Amino acid sequence: MKLIATALLALPFSPLVVESTPKPDTLVNGTLKLMSYPLYKPKTFRLVILGSGHAVGLVFAYNQTQKSWGGFTGKFHFKNDWSGDGLAQNDEVSHLTVSYTLTKEFYRAYRWTGFSPKKARLYGALESAFLMTFVEVPMDAFNPTQGFGVEDLIANYTGVGLGLLKVSRPGNWDIKTSVKSNPFSSQKHLFAQTLAQFDNFIFWGTYRPNLKWGRRQPFSLGLGYSTRRDSDGIRPLRELYLGAGTTLPDLVRAFAPDVAKYFEVLDFYYFNLNWHVTIK
Numbered sequence: 001m002k003l004i005a006t007a008l009l010a011l012p013f014s015p016l017v018v019e020s021t022p023k024p025d026t027l028v029n030g031t032l033k034l035m036s037y038p039l040y041k042p043k044t045f046r047l048v049i050l051g052s053g054h055a056v057g058l059v060f061a062y063n064q065t066q067k068s069w070g071g072f073t074g075k076f077h078f079k080n081d082w083s084g085d086g087l088a089q090n091d092e093v094s095h096l097t098v099s100y101t102l103t104k105e106f107y108r109a110y111r112w113t114g115f116s117p118k119k120a121r122l123y124g125a126l127e128s129a130f131l132m133t134f135v136e137v138p139m140d141a142f143n144p145t146q147g148f149g150v151e152d153l154i155a156n157y158t159g160v161g162l163g164l165l166k167v168s169r170p171g172n173w174d175i176k177t178s179v180k181s182n183p184f185s186s187q188k189h190l191f192a193q194t195l196a197q198f199d200n201f202i203f204w205g206t207y208r209p210n211l212k213w214g215r216r217q218p219f220s221l222g223l224g225y226s227t228r229r230d231s232d233g234i235r236p237l238r239e240l241y242l243g244a245g246t247t248l249p250d251l252v253r254a255f256a257p258d259v260a261k262y263f264e265v266l267d268f269y270y271f272n273l274n275w276h277v278t279i280k
Helices: 002-010 044-069 090-113 117-140 150-168 195-199 248-255 257-266
Strands: 026-028 031-033 173-179 201-207 220-229 236-246 271-279
Touching: 044 090, 044 117, 090 117, 090 150, 090 173, 090 195, 090 201, 090 220, 090 257, 117 150, 150 173, 173 220, 195 220, 201 236, 220 271, 236 248, 248 257
Parallel strands: none
Antiparallel strands: 026 031, 173 201, 201 220, 220 236, 236 271
C-alpha cells in the first residue's frame, strides 16, 4: 500500500521537463557579449505547487501512519526485523521498492519545476532518504510495537541508490509492484497492518526488451517475490514469480508516445500474467 500512496502523493507533479533555451550571442557597442541566461530555471508557480503538494501529502501520510502503526511514544529499541517479524523479508523488499519509487517520483517532480537533471537527482535522492530514515527514526525506533530495524534502513538506502542509478542511467530494467487482490477492500487505512495485507503485494524486478518496436515496445518480463501464510495462518511461505506484463505509461507509449509522459507517475504498477512457486 505504500507504493499506491507514493503515486497518490506524486500526482500533483507532472513529469514534464521545463527548459529555457539560451538566447544567441549579441553585439554590444561593437563587442561580442555572451548572454548569461541559465539553461535550467525553476518556475516560481510550479515551486509553489510542489511545496503545497508536499505539505498536503506529508500531513496526510503522517496521519495514516499514526492510524496504521500507532505513535512513537516509547523508548528507543531495536527489533529483529530480518527473521523476527513473520514476513520472510517481504518487509525489507517493500522498503527497497518504496525508496526506489520515491526517488524516481521526486526526481520527476523537481525536473517538472525546472531544476537541472543533476540537481533534481540530488534533491530527489535526499528527500527520499530523509523520509525513509524518518520512518525508522524516530517513528519505528520509538514505537512500542515496532522498533528500529537495521535491515530496513539498509533496504531504504539500497532503494535510494538504485533509484538514483535509474534516473542517472535509464535502461530497460525497473522495479515495480502489483497486488493479488484489491487492497482497498481489506484495508481501512493507507498502510498495511496485518500479515495478510503485507502478503497481498508482489515486488518485481522487470526487463523490457526493445524488439523491433524499440521504446514503443510495451511488454516486459518480470521476476517477483511475495509471501503467503502456511495452513496454520501464521508461518510465512516465500513465493517466487515469473511474469509478463506492462505498465500504463508503457502501453500508452506504444500508441501515443507524446501522451505517455503524462502517465509516467504510474509506472510503478505492473499489470501482469504470472506463474509462481512456493518455497517452504
